[in-house]
Amino acid sequence: MPGRIAARILRLGADAAALIDEDHLLVARRGTLYRISLKTGAYTVDLAIPGGSRLLYLSEIRDGANGDKAVCFGEYSTRFDGGPVNVWRRGTGLSDRWAVTGRFAAGEIDHVHNICQATDGSIYVLTGDFRDAAAIWKTDFGLSSFTPLARGSQDVRACWLWQAPDGALLFATDSQLETNHLRRIDERGISDVAEIIGSSIYHHANASRLIFSSTVEPGAPTGHRLRDIFDRRPGPGITANAAAIYLFEGSRLTEIHREAKDGWPMRLAQFGTFRFPGGTMPPDRFYAYGVGVKRHDGYCLSFKR
Secondary structure, three states: OHHHHHHHHHOOOOOEEEEEEOOEEEEEEOOEEEEEEOOOOOEEEEEEOHHHOEOOOOEEEEOOOOOOEEEEEEOEOOOOOOOOEEEEEEEOOOOOOOEEEEEEOOOOOOEEEEEEEOOOOOEEEEEEOOHHHOEEEEEOOOOOOOEEEEEOOHHHOEOOOEEOOOOOEEEEEOOOOOOEEEEEEEOOEEEEEEEEOOEOOOEEEOOOEEEEEOEEOEOOOOOOHHHHHOOOOEOOOOOOOEEEEEEEEOOEEEEEEEEEEOOOOHHHHOOEEEEOOOOOOOOOEEEEEEEOEOOOOOOEEEEEO
C-alpha cells in the first residue's frame, strides 16, 4: 500500500496509450510520449511535449477519403495560464513524426480533453474547463481548424463522446461545479438523458454499448495551495462521495457498480474513479481499473454479463 500511494502522489503511472502498428505502442507519461517495441521491450522517446503540457487522451482517427490513420492529442494543462493550446498529430509509420496541425488562440480554451471520431467519420475536439473554454468543436482529419458545435456552459464540458446506433451523439458532462448528466445531441438539439453522481472522464464503447465511470473530484481551487492540495471535500457538482460505473445500452442507463472514495486527498493522491483499457473488449465482459476507491484502488476488475 505505501508504494501504491507514493505512485499515485508522484503520478508514476501511464496517462494514455495507443498502438501505432501491431508491434509498437505509444505510451504517455506526464509530458513525454514513449514508443515501445512489444517484441523486445525496447523504448525510445517519441515526443517530449514542450512548455510543460501533457495529454489526457491519445486518440486514433481515420481519413474517410483514403483510409489513412493517425494518432493525435490536444495539449492538457491545469496551469490555466491563458496561453495558446496546440493540437498534435502523427501518422502510424515508424518514421512518422509529430507535428502541430492546429492551435487554439490564447484565451480561447484552457486545454483539450479529447479528440473523438464518431462512427460516421465526423471528428470532434472536446475542450474545457470554464466559461467559453468548455466546448465541443467539429473538425476534420487535418485537425487544423475548429468550429464550435456547442460552447460556453458546463453542460457541454466533456471528456468523451460516442455515437449511438440511432446516430445520436452521447456524452457525459465533466463538471465538479454543477450536477452532471449523460446528454444527447440529435436533430432536436442537446438534451439530458439521465443524471449521474459525478463528473465523467473515462469511458469504453463499441458499436452498440457504452460504458463510462463517474469521478470524485474537488471543487474549484481557492488559491490557497496547501489547503487545496489536502482538501478532501468533493466539489458541488459531485453528489456522492463515490465513483460509479454505468452501462448505456439501447435507451437505458444502468448503474452497475459503485465504490466509495478512499480517504486520501484528491489533488494530492488522484481523484476517485475507474479507468478502462483501450482496444476491443469481449462482447460478454468488460474491465475497469480502480483509482482512489476504498476497496479496489490499483485493482483491475472484470465484469461479466
